[in-house]
Amino acid sequence: GAVVSQHPSWVICKSGTSVKIECRSLDFQATTMFWYRQFPKQSLMLMATSNEGSKATYEQGVEKDKFLINHASLTLSTLTVTSAHPEDSSFYICSARGIGRYNEQFFGPGTRLTVL
Amino acid sequence: AQSVAQPEDQVNVAEGNPLTVKCTYSVSGNPYLFWYVQYPNRGLQFLLKYITGDNLVKGSYGFEAEFNKSQTSFHLKKPSALVSDSALYFCAVRDGAAGNKLTFGGGTRVLVKP
Numbered sequence: 001g002a003v004v005s006q007h008p009s010w011v012i013c014k015s016g017t018s019v020k021i022e023c024r025s026l027d028f029q030a031t032t033m034f035w036y037r038q039f040p041k042q043s044l045m046l047m048a049t050s051n052e053g054s055k056a057t058y059e060q061g062v063e064k065d066k067f068l069i070n071h072a073s074l075t076l077s078t079l080t081v082t083s084a085h086p087e088d089s090s091f092y093i094c095s096a097r098g099i100g101r102y103n104e105q106f107f108g109p110g111t112r113l114t115v116l
Numbered sequence: 117a118q119s120v121a122q123p124e125d126q127v128n129v130a131e132g133n134p135l136t137v138k139c140t141y142s143v144s145g146n147p148y149l150f151w152y153v154q155y156p157n158r159g160l161q162f163l164l165k166y167i168t169g170d171n172l173v174k175g176s177y178g179f180e181a182e183f184n185k186s187q188t189s190f191h192l193k194k195p196s197a198l199v200s201d202s203a204l205y206f207c208a209v210r211d212g213a214a215g216n217k218l219t220f221g222g223g224t225r226v227l228v229k230p
């Protein structure tokens with residue numbers, strides 16, 4: 001149990017376009033989902049926390065208009081990188097947390113974004 | 117505020133030898149402590165966690181960690197390392213009294229040589 005998937009696993013896009021990344025909890029209901037960003041050889045930096053049906057809470061320094069997060073259901077959250085630029089190239093990882101035995105963060109496999 | 121320190125960027129160990137990856141933490145309330153492993157271009161895999169109870173926690177793949185409150189440490193150990201244990205290891209802490217947020221250490225790269 002506690003499987004989290006991400007789609008796509010990698011994406012290459014042109015500068016100025018928008019990219020949507022999906023995060024799904026496959027076998028539990030995620031009341032909270034988290035989005036992280038990881039630069040090469042660095043640790044994970046929390047970008048935002050989202051609760052199902054409400055607006056995401058962004059960490060300091062993260063542009064909410066650039067990184068749009070939607071947590072429309074208990075099994076799906078999406079991160080949209082709008083007007084992507086090369087500096088947005090990174091590894092994006094989501095995690096999901098539920099209740100009961102799922103009351104911890106379970107991580108997705110990550111999405112590698114490359115902006116040309 | 118909560119923080120995690122992993123003092124070693126890299127640990128090298130010969131296969132079959134004991135492996136230790138160090139972690140110290142700072143948190144206001146009760147610490148919930150975690151270890152994760154990351155292989156190249158992959159997400160994080162959960163190894164073990166300490167919430168309460170026995171200070172020695174056993175986890176996946178033969179790993180264990182010992183919670184030491186006085187030293188605010190949660191070092192990861194494995195008695196006999198395998199080449200396949202070569203990966204990036206992250207320690208993380210959450211304040212049990214407040215919020216969801218996990219704070220990660222900077223990571224330690226483990227290289228196990230045959």
